[in-house]
Amino acid sequence: MSARTREIDLATGLAAVLVLGAVALAVIYGWRTPPGVVPTFRWEGVQLAIETVCFSMAAVALVTRRAGRVIAWVLLLRGVGVLVFLAMLALMAWHGGTVELGLLALGLSASNWVSITLAVWLPDGRLPGRGWRWYVGGVAAFALVDVFLSSSTASTVYGVPNPVVGWLPLAAGYPYVTPYVVIAFVLVSGLSVAFRRMNPVQRRQAGLLIPMYVLWEGECVLWTFNVLPAGPRFALAYVMTVLWPVVLVTVIARDRVSRLDLAARRATVVAVLAVPIGAAVAFLPPEATVVAVLATLAGTLLVPLSRWVGAGVDRLIYGRRATPYAAARSLTGRLRDSLAPAEVPAVICDLVVDTLRFPFASMHAGDRLLAQAGTPAGVEPLVFELRHQGRLVGRLLVEPRQEWGGVDDADLGILQSLADQAALAVQLSERAAELAASRARIVQAQDTARRRIERSLHDGIQQELVALVARLRLVRNQARRGMGIDTELTGIQDDAYRIIDGLRELAHGIHPPVLTDRGLLAAVESTARRLPIPIAIDAPELGRFPTDIEESAFFLVSEALTNVLKHADARQVTIRLAGGGDRLEIEVGDDGVGCADGYRGGSGLTEMRDRVDTVGGHLVIEPRPGGGTMVRAVLPHRRRETTNA
Amino acid sequence: MREPTSVVLADDHYLVREGTRRLLADSGEITVLDAVGNAVELLHAVQRHQPDAVIADIRMPPTHRTEGIVAAHRIRAAFPHIGVVILSQHADEQYVFDLFQHGTNGLAYLLKERVGELDELVRAVREVVAGRSVVDPSIVEVLLGAHRRAVGSPLRDLTARELEVLRHMAEGRTNKAIAEALTLSESTVEKHVNATFAKLGLTAETQLHRRVAAVLTYLRAQ
Structure with missing residues (x-):
């Protein structure tokens, strides 16, 4: 658990306690006003309690944001101060006492400090400059002095008799208003300098927040110096109490809506739990309130506490097993050591057995066992799917352990994330195996082709040349005998022509020269002209492509045409070639008998696939709507060599 | 000589x-x-x-x-x-x-x-x-063959004799040479030439040296 999460939990817990206390005090001041407290303070107490509820919930919303962290704690401090003040005032009214008054003064100082300094933390919780620390510290000191001095001079505190009146004689001449004027002057001039240095985003936020602060602060000042009549003063106070935290949260958290949702959810949960409990507590004797607050505090902190304690206990008892962090660290280490994807399944199985202490783990791709580790106990295994881009590429089987409390949620989480890690590696190694097989097939096909060429050279052309030599010898004999040799020589010339034709065909089969010399379209056209079936070619402005692309494309078209002639029983073939951008699209469609959808078989088709794979393209063979077959391929290439040759 | x-x-x-x-x-x-x-x-x-x-x-x-x-x-x-x-x-x-x-x-x-x-x-x-x-005749043969296979090709409407004449025209022969090769009179060859051009929808090229180009352009189009 990170320090950040701990901080958020802590702030939420504190806010919950504050809300609870505030609700209780609101009820106390609203309906069971402590004896002796001035009647008008009744609604001020309620207002302060409501303010604490609003501030606490705002703090919960803000603490999850980096920019709102400090402000959240400042708001919480204000809540603590206000609550302490209200609670102590109530206790003094019931029991009297100097300790209560001391605490009351401390609480009041804290809440005053917040109301005077809050503006300098806006908008992102950072002080505008290092010098502002002096301001913040100075205000803290002033707030203490101010409150204690005024407490020791007044004969009553909000109607409650003051037990320490007259303890500090020098406080009699204390000028109450002057320090506030000084502070207000420092604040206004300092902030206007700081505002000019802000970036546009900060400025926009501060431009909204600071006027709100001035309104709220003004309301506090009016309250302190009793300027307005009671009616308008309360109206303003109640509106500001609710409006100010809402604006604060909205402005600061505006940039990240999802976080706000999360925070709003937390705040709502806190309010829903705390309000009824707090209201109930208010009707109990004051001592019971303390117990109730402590109980709620414990309840609120129970979940995060149990998590921390659990993690600590895990570490103590299981040693290096189990924590997801340890497993993840171990995995990254091993992945770094063995980069080959084929080794990843074994590394993961070892990890499951060695680090997570499961008895047996195995990984499979389809029916194939990729790796295993440990000793199988014959227990029904847990199954985790390996998915890559949504496609099932394999499974990780893990036999659950019986000792150490079996399998918990953390185990399931880490096992699934290991399976996710493995999915990519398995996919990669499967692909590598496919490529190796395809390469082997290509080499084999080349060997076969070479053997065929050798055969046609030796068994065909060489034999014919031998026959030609024999025929020439015969003619020589005839010439020696003075016989006519003209007919015989014509025959020999015809034989020679036939040999030349045969050679040309053979050379063309090895590599059509027109492909190199005139490009893909010319080669496809001249092939099409020689086939006994009408072929329409649609290839507007097809330029030249890199050699390997043209050769693969030509091979593909020739192979597709051969298939059409052999199997399709078609009457018409359409070839479309389009070379826009960085890819060459090839379509060969016929109106023949068609093929089954997703048909993959046949050595010719395998060769086509291999050929397309070699240049990183992809091939689809599918039935054409309305009958026939469509061979479709896309070959990527880096550049066009020339627009036309 | x-x-x-x-x-x-x-x-x-x-x-x-x-x-x-x-x-x-x-x-x-x-x-x-x-x-x-x-x-x-x-x-x-x-x-x-x-x-x-x-x-x-x-x-x-x-x-x-x-x-x-x-x-x-x-x-x-x-x-x-x-x-x-x-x-x-x-x-x-x-x-x-x-x-x-x-x-x-x-x-x-x-x-x-x-x-x-x-x-x-x-x-x-x-x-x-x-x-x-x-x-070369072998190339003319390929071009003619591809055209004759095409459904609806006008070449299918040519008579055997007209096809012969077209072949010789594509190879670059003059009417006189065609007449010699086919043992016909020059005027008969001329008649076949005109009929062939008409059936293919081409304007008859009187300029002999432009005739090969016209015929090849026609045959090249599939």
């Missing part, structure tokens, strides 16, 4: 070059002024000798691709009166289209083995010298 036609010969293969030279000299109708081994030497020799015609191999050093065709275009551009016969081992019409891309006049495309039929070679040299064109 006519005045012998003067030619420059270019072929990188020594035996072929010398064999062809001897054959041509032997015919008595052609004088070989020079025989060279690549396209650069060919252009120099043409400039020096100003022959009536050039006979060039399609593949020559350095790249062994279509140097012969490139040289033919340069010769025709620089010396429009010099005819060029390309001898090629490729029985592929794409090379013919390449050769004829700027016009057919004074150009011929023959398969190499035609040196064995000396009459054909000599005829081709004469035709290009006269500014006409010649296409």
